[in-house]
Amino acid sequence: MRDSLTVEIVRVHQENPEVTTLYFARPFDFMAGQYITVFIEGSQVREGKAYSISSRPSEELMSITVKDVGGEFSSYLCSRQVGDKLQISPAYGDFNPQTERPLVGITAGCGLSPIWSILADAKQPTFLYFSQKSPEYMVFSEELAASNITVKKFSTRQQVEEKDGWHNGRFEVANIVGEVPSEAHFLVCGSLPFVRDIWQKLTAASVDESHISTETFFER
Structure with a gap:
């Protein structure tokens, strides 16, 4: 979990029966459209799993939105509660085209x-x-x-x-x-x-x- 940092979940919102959004204090600046990697201690998937940031860069809270598909990471994240900690990476990705076009x-x-x-x-x-x-x-x-x-x-x-x-x-x-x-x-x-x-x-x-x-x- 090199270059990871710990954040604390401060809000959990159930978007629908399958999808949960987890909120935590924004630990760094990011560009809209980027993603972070989430790590689970003890997981065999040591490289973690990427999740897009679903909040806006201007907001104080950062969030990820996760669908529970029964996998190790999605089930783990969708069962988190306020006060739980997450290990995450810095933000990556260049999905945002940064254009003035519609x-x-x-x-x-x-x-x-x-x-x-x-x-x-x-x-x-x-x-x-x-x-x-x-x-x-x-x-x-x-x-x-x-x-x-x-x-x-x-x-x-x-x-x-x-x-x-x-x-x-x-x-x-x-x-x-x-x-x-x-x-x-x-x-x-x-x-x-x-x-x-x-x-x-x-x-x-x-x-x-x-x-x-x-x-x-x-x-x-």
């Missing part, structure tokens, strides 16, 4: 974490296309509602009344490209198959590769 986030589930961090404080127009199995499993609901981000949410497993930004089914990438400004920069985050699929569809819709930033996570 920003379009395309993601699902906890893939929203780094995209929310980037879009929340952006000065340019921002758009979010977010897929979730049902409204019950939405994350960052209050934060998104209070933001200036144009949000479209897609319920993939439960029929919903199409209001308050909700739509049924899966989003169509070609439609997204047609709806947003032509000069937009796209942020895509999720599992490897998800990111690969969205990237292929964006390039097929004539989006230049230089206008696409991707971040991939591995659930376990």
Whole structure:
């Protein structure tokens, strides 16, 4: 756990039945879209596991948002309580394109974490296309509602009344490209198959590769 530091959890928020956000005093500055590595003492995974920072750089508390998928790290983190300690690394990553172009986030589930961090404080127009199995499993609901981000949410497993930004089914990438400004920069985050699929569809819709930033996570 070289270069790690200890932080104390000061708040735990249950985003939905599967997802928990852990808050601790921000121990260092970071750039929106970056990640930290979490270490578990005694784990066979000595290199730890990376988690995107889900808070904004301007906030006093730093947070990570974790889906419990039954793995060693996710189960450990989702069972933490206020007062527990975490071993974490400094922040890494360059997902943030640092551009003045309009920003379009395309993601699902906890893939929203780094995209929310980037879009929340952006000065340019921002758009979010977010897929979730049902409204019950939405994350960052209050934060998104209070933001200036144009949000479209897609319920993939439960029929919903199409209001308050909700739509049924899966989003169509070609439609997204047609709806947003032509000069937009796209942020895509999720599992490897998800990111690969969205990237292929964006390039097929004539989006230049230089206008696409991707971040991939591995659930376990």
